[in-house]
Amino acid sequence: MRRLLLQPNASLPDQTYVELVRSLFAMLLPSVVMSLLFVGLATLAVCVTGDLMLLALSVAGTVLSMLRLRTVVTCRRRGVTIQIADRGSASAHERRFGLFYTSFAATLGLFGARAMTLADGGLHTVVVALLVGYAAGVAAGIALRPRIAGACILLAVVPSAIVCLASLQTYQIALAVVLLALLAGGLQNMQARYLTELQKIELRRAMSGLARRDPLTGLQNRLGLSEQFDEISASGAPDRFMALHCLDLDRFKPVNDHYGHLAGDELLRIVGQRLSGSLRRGDCAARIGGDEFVILQRGMRHPDEADILARRLSASLGEVYEVGEHAVTVGVSIGYVVALCGEPLDELLAKADDALYAIKAIGGGAARHGQTRFEKTTVAS
Numbered sequence: 001m002r003r004l005l006l007q008p009n010a011s012l013p014d015q016t017y018v019e020l021v022r023s024l025f026a027m028l029l030p031s032v033v034m035s036l037l038f039v040g041l042a043t044l045a046v047c048v049t050g051d052l053m054l055l056a057l058s059v060a061g062t063v064l065s066m067l068r069l070r071t072v073v074t075c076r077r078r079g080v081t082i083q084i085a086d087r088g089s090a091s092a093h094e095r096r097f098g099l100f101y102t103s104f105a106a107t108l109g110l111f112g113a114r115a116m117t118l119a120d121g122g123l124h125t126v127v128v129a130l131l132v133g134y135a136a137g138v139a140a141g142i143a144l145r146p147r148i149a150g151a152c153i154l155l156a157v158v159p160s161a162i163v164c165l166a167s168l169q170t171y172q173i174a175l176a177v178v179l180l181a182l183l184a185g186g187l188q189n190m191q192a193r194y195l196t197e198l199q200k201i202e203l204r205r206a207m208s209g210l211a212r213r214d215p216l217t218g219l220q221n222r223l224g225l226s227e228q229f230d231e232i233s234a235s236g237a238p239d240r241f242m243a244l245h246c247l248d249l250d251r252f253k254p255v256n257d258h259y260g261h262l263a264g265d266e267l268l269r270i271v272g273q274r275l276s277g278s279l280r281r282g283d284c285a286a287r288i289g290g291d292e293f294v295i296l297q298r299g300m301r302h303p304d305e306a307d308i309l310a311r312r313l314s315a316s317l318g319e320v321y322e323v324g325e326h327a328v329t330v331g332v333s334i335g336y337v338v339a340l341c342g343e344p345l346d347e348l349l350a351k352a353d354d355a356l357y358a359i360k361a362i363g364g365g366a367a368r369h370g371q372t373r374f375e376k377t378t379v380a381s
Helices: 014-025 029-049 052-078 087-117 121-141 146-167 170-212 222-235 252-259 261-278 304-317 345-361
Strands: 241-250 284-289 292-300 321-323 326-328 331-340 366-368
Touching: 014 052, 014 087, 014 170, 029 052, 029 087, 029 121, 052 087, 087 121, 087 146, 121 146, 121 170, 146 170, 170 222, 222 284, 222 292, 222 345, 241 304, 241 345, 252 261, 252 326, 261 284, 261 292, 261 304, 261 321, 261 326, 292 304, 304 331, 304 366, 331 345, 345 366
Parallel strands: 331 366
Antiparallel strands: 241 292, 241 331, 284 292, 321 326
16 A cells, blocks of 8 residues: 555656556546536435535535546546646646545545434445445546545545444444455555556557667657657647757768778767757657758747757767777758747758758758858857
């Protein structure tokens, strides 16, 4: 149980964590059914007993039910994938989801405990059935976020079990033992399911990643670049700029011809490392073939940030490479285009390619598409 409640989020890869949080919003029907059952049972209990505390808890539980349903419906209406696109948005949605769900669970637990103190055997029966059904629904619906699921089940079931134990009546004590036994078994099964599903998700992501990665450099390939672009376009602010940089190594073919293809592959691996080290978090580097690379720069406040990155890339890739026993120097030509989020990837690639070919024609450097003239970027040696 301790492992279940304290499983750390920080140890999960970003995309795995995002996928787990998205699972919270995957199903709406169980929450709707539970809300209707609670409202119906609460209304019946208040009418039969006339208990004011049950009335207050019924009102609170109904309000919290509506709020938790609204949280799920709002996210689903706006698109779960768009709303929960990165670790930051996933964490915010998980906190909001957990707040309403645990608050409802606590209210349900207090409602059940109060009902168990009243001398009405029929009410006890339906309350226990509701609690067991709620716990089963939580275990089935949100088990992939075990800290939230475990907290909800504990908050809902334990108060009634405590009241039963405190009554010192044989059948009540037996009922408490049954509730706690089901609770322990449910938490254990939920933990096992979580670990199994987590392994499946990570294996699936690993296999998916292989299809989207260049095996030589570890950078994204064309498919990975396209998916990253779509994700950035969907989640980016419409008033923010993005830039697409097309890079082509200068004098790469002589390295292959003179030192062999193994040396050329090693050079490309080092280039991939330097590109990755030059980017901010959230930017994307891809190798799309041979010695051709693409950089996707996101979240820019001003178009000049693209020029700054292009110059930084030129400087980094222009430094000497230690390839085996050889010191190798190659240059890089860069063509880039700046646009607002929302333009098609193919059009941006074509424009960046135009700038790249233009700058290569005058000896290399970096140039932005759409300039009145292409200015060669000089890098201090």
